[in-house]
Amino acid sequence: MSRGAAGTSACATALIALSIMAAGCSRLDMQDQPKYRPQRPSEFFADGRSERQPVEGTVAYGPTEDDTAFYEGKDASGKDIEEFPLVVDKTLILRGQNRYDIYCSPCHGRIGNGLGMIVRRGFKQPPSYHIDRLRQAPVGHLYDVISNGYGAMLNYAAQVEPRDRWAIVAYIRALQYSQNANVNDLPAEARNRVPAIGQAPIPAQANEPLVPSDPDFEDFPGKPATPSGVPGAHGPGAVHGTGPGSQPER
Ligand code: HEC
Numbered sequence: 001m002s003r004g005a006a007g008t009s010a011c012a013t014a015l016i017a018l019s020i021m022a023a024g025c026s027r028l029d030m031q032d033q034p035k036y037r038p039q040r041p042s043e044f045f046a047d048g049r050s051e052r053q054p055v056e057g058t059v060a061y062g063p064t065e066d067d068t069a070f071y072e073g074k075d076a077s078g079k080d081i082e083e084f085p086l087v088v089d090k091t092l093i094l095r096g097q098n099r100y101d102i103y104c105s106p107c108h109g110r111i112g113n114g115l116g117m118i119v120r121r122g123f124k125q126p127p128s129y130h131i132d133r134l135r136q137a138p139v140g141h142l143y144d145v146i147s148n149g150y151g152a153m154l155n156y157a158a159q160v161e162p163r164d165r166w167a168i169v170a171y172i173r174a175l176q177y178s179q180n181a182n183v184n185d186l187p188a189e190a191r192n193r194v195p196a197i198g199q200a201p202i203p204a205q206a207n208e209p210l211v212p213s214d215p216d217f218e219d220f221p222g223k224p225a226t227p228s229g230v231p232g233a234h235g236p237g238a239v240h241g242t243g244p245g246s247q248p249e250r
Pocket residue numbers: 100103104105106107108118123124125126127142145146150151152153154156160168
């Protein structure tokens with residue numbers, strides 16, 4: 001047993017000595033690798049190139065980076081685009097709502113009136129999204145503000161990837177519409193339930209969506225009087241006005 005161990009270690013010593021001698025003769029390290037640099041010729045491949053071509057018919061996965069409409073919100077002449085460069089559907093708008101509530105509502109408020117919590121605590125107040133200039137602003141401008149910032153507002157390029165920026169822009173359009181809709185845009189059965197000016201709010205219906213619980217309000221002075229699970233703004237328990245106990249708008 002002990003003889004075997006001694007034999008092994010003698011062998012190892014010889015190997016180490018050999019490799020040190022070999023290293024002394026030829027130096028092969030990372031600065032001298034057997035590799036091709038980009039665009040260098042090769043004798044190995046029949047076509048003389050070191051790089052292989054993509055298989056015929058290969059298509060890019062997702063938009064390509066030279067798609068300036070999608071990545072920059074600009075057309076070929078550098079003008080803000082007026083139309084969305086992707087399909088806008090309910091999934092995209094809901095994604096936009098989710099991203100907007102996280103990244104934008106702290107300043108712009110949940111409905112985009114520019115009265116978010118950070119603003120209430122002293123940050124510069126942004127314009128409301130419900131002014132004519134921003135209602136008419138091309139979608140490319142809104143995308144550009146997220147990508148590059150605007151005045152006192154920093155950009156959100158690192159936090160919000162291009163597709164999500166478009167989702168947010170789609171949601172801003174939905175917010176703008178929500179504050180500027182005509183009662184005639186509503187389906188007939190919903191139209192009947194809009195109270196006339198001066199008329200009391202119409203009670204919620206059994207199948208109306210519930211107000212989601214909002215833990216943010218827990219420590220806010222004048223907690224909302226509408227606990228989670230109680231029908232929303234028009235329902236019993238909803239508070240209107242600005243007295244104690246009313247729910248602050250964000
Ligand atoms: C830290 C606060 C803050 C956050 C968060 C914020 N903004 Fe702003 N935003 C501002 C301020 C302040 C302005 C006004 C800047 C100025 O005029 O100097 C502004 C302006 C804007 C404008 C109007 C540009 C114009 O043409 O007048 C848009 C659109 C906008 N923001 C979109 C967004 C979106 C979308 C997000 C979320 C991705 C976002 N903002 C997040 C503070 C913020």
